[in-house]
Amino acid sequence: MGRAPCCEKVGIKRGRWTAEEDEILTKYIQASGEGSWRSLPKNAGLLRCGKSCRLRWINYLRSDLKRGNITAEEEELIINLHASLGNRWSLIAGHMPGRTDNEIKNYWNSHLSRQLHKFKKPDSESSVPPGPLQPAAEVMDLVVEHGGGEVSKKRKGSRSNMRKNRSSTNPSQPKELAGPAAATVQMPRTPTLEEETLSSAVSLEEGGTSKFVVSSSLMTDACAKRERRQNLASTGTTSDECTPEVGETKSSVMLQPEGGLMTSGSDGAVGLDSGTFCLDEMMNIGDPDGILTFHGNTTSTKETCSETAATNVERQCDNMDPGYYTTTTRASNIVDDQEETDKLGKMDVSNGRNQIGCTSPAAHEDHHDGKLDDWDDWQWDEPVVQNNLTTLPGEEADLLSWLWDSDNNNNYLNSSGNFDDGAGMDDEKHNAMVAWLLS
DNA sequence: AAGCGTATCAACCGCGTCGAA
DNA sequence: CTTCGACGCGGTTGATACGCT
Numbered sequence: 001m002g003r004a005p006c007c008e009k010v011g012i013k014r015g016r017w018t019a020e021e022d023e024i025l026t027k028y029i030q031a032s033g034e035g036s037w038r039s040l041p042k043n044a045g046l047l048r049c050g051k052s053c054r055l056r057w058i059n060y061l062r063s064d065l066k067r068g069n070i071t072a073e074e075e076e077l078i079i080n081l082h083a084s085l086g087n088r089w090s091l092i093a094g095h096m097p098g099r100t101d102n103e104i105k106n107y108w109n110s111h112l113s114r115q116l117h118k119f120k121k122p123d124s125e126s127s128v129p130p131g132p133l134q135p136a137a138e139v140m141d142l143v144v145e146h147g148g149g150e151v152s153k154k155r156k157g158s159r160s161n162m163r164k165n166r167s168s169t170n171p172s173q174p175k176e177l178a179g180p181a182a183a184t185v186q187m188p189r190t191p192t193l194e195e196e197t198l199s200s201a202v203s204l205e206e207g208g209t210s211k212f213v214v215s216s217s218l219m220t221d222a223c224a225k226r227e228r229r230q231n232l233a234s235t236g237t238t239s240d241e242c243t244p245e246v247g248e249t250k251s252s253v254m255l256q257p258e259g260g261l262m263t264s265g266s267d268g269a270v271g272l273d274s275g276t277f278c279l280d281e282m283m284n285i286g287d288p289d290g291i292l293t294f295h296g297n298t299t300s301t302k303e304t305c306s307e308t309a310a311t312n313v314e315r316q317c318d319n320m321d322p323g324y325y326t327t328t329t330r331a332s333n334i335v336d337d338q339e340e341t342d343k344l345g346k347m348d349v350s351n352g353r354n355q356i357g358c359t360s361p362a363a364h365e366d367h368h369d370g371k372l373d374d375w376d377d378w379q380w381d382e383p384v385v386q387n388n389l390t391t392l393p394g395e396e397a398d399l400l401s402w403l404w405d406s407d408n409n410n411n412y413l414n415s416s417g418n419f420d421d422g423a424g425m426d427d428e429k430h431n432a433m434v435a436w437l438l439s
Numbered sequence: 440a441a442g443c444g445t446a447t448c449a450a451c452c453g454c455g456t457c458g459a460a
Numbered sequence: 461c462t463t464c465g466a467c468g469c470g471g472t473t474g475a476t477a478c479g480c481t
Contacts, residue, residue: 052451
């Protein structure tokens with residue numbers, strides 16, 4: 001048995017609203033108030049469905065609506081909120097006075113999801129032979145899956161992109177990170193959702209420079225104390241002022257490319273200023289220098305996070321097919337080895353659209369005292385050269401070029417230049433790639 | 440200038456949730 | 461406890477605007 005229609009279909013006007021209808025609806029609501037949508041059209045003398053009236057009022061006629069384009073600040077906020085809330089447009093809109101869920105949803109679908117689409121390596125465009133692992137795409141699938149949002153199926157380009165392309169005099173010029181886009185947006189607290197949601201998002205700046213965001217929120221009681229610290233950080237307290245609590249060692253502080261702080265305690269919990277995320281399930285960050293250990297044990301520390309959290313993390317771990325790998329997130333040791341420099345020359349995020357380059361934000365950490373440099377100083381166009389990534393010690397350099405080789409050529413050419421049919425891209429590499437991206 | 444392809448956004452549709460009966 | 465109506469939400473559609481060739 002089908003559901004009864006919300007209103008009679010016959011005699012109901014559809015399509016665009018006229019100015020007269022708008023005026024009738026506005027006057028009626030001003031006189032009688034919102035609500036009773038079902039009976040409203042009849043009472044107001046409109047030949048419209050109640051739903052349609054409600055939608056028209058909420059999305060267009062309300063006096064408190066903000067008109068005009070989405071600003072950079074709002075875009076940043078949408079990205080951050082979407083990373084935490086997913087496609088809960090009404091909730092996102094609730095954090096953005098004057099904006100409607102429909103407006104935000106449209107903006108996401110037409111603007112922001114395409115950026116994800118660009119970041120996500122499309123299978124159809126890839127020359128990767130069918131194989132068990134396609135690291136970059138798979139990782140991005142993983143990231144996008146958890147709140148990264150659906151990617152528009154139909155849209156390929158963008159009119160705004162066309163405008164930019166036309167007006168751009170220097171396509172390789174990285175988008176300026178200073179200003180709104182680089183500002184940390186303080187996430188409004190939405191407890192129930194944060195408690196249940198583990199999500200991630202990725203955004204990509206245009207012009208061939210990447211802004212990689214993996215923001216997650218998974219609130220648990222055990223993580224709450226860290227959230228308090230991150231709240232301090234987001235309200236102006238620097239990372240240095242986030243002193244560890246008794247019995248806890250501040251093992252590392254990393255910087256999200258978004259400009260937010262990413263912290264981890266000795267217990268392996270990782271916090272973001274846009275939420276907190278118990279990472280015990282997936283990896284340990286126990287090394288004071290930021291050594292990140294990736295593991296697949298999802299059962300040992302469940303008591304520290306809620307069952308929901310554990311379930312979600314388990315799901316992520318399942319997707320990641322975790323093995324055991326240890327990588328590092330530091331990149332500040334100075335070496336004068338030209339050979340290593342040459343190796344790292346392969347690691348360039350000035351990539352083409354089918355290539356994903358990734359540099360570790362943590363590599364930007366000042367190794368002397370753990371103090372974070374200003375993210376604005378990050379050189380997006382040539383990060384390897386300009387951000388001293390050329391000074392990685394040999395082990396890290398090998399890892400980077402090794403990972404890069406796997407992804408950069410899409411054909412799994414190994415470091416020796418031999419073709420790898422995919423089988424050679426073993427779990428270890430895959431997990432290392434995941435760990436690297438997450439770091 | 441015309442035609443075509445695409446982006447944008449208002450509106451529609453169906454389903455889930457909630458509260459009252 | 462069940463049913464039903466109202467509402468709200470998210471996904472999708474379609475008309476229109478716009479940019480490119």
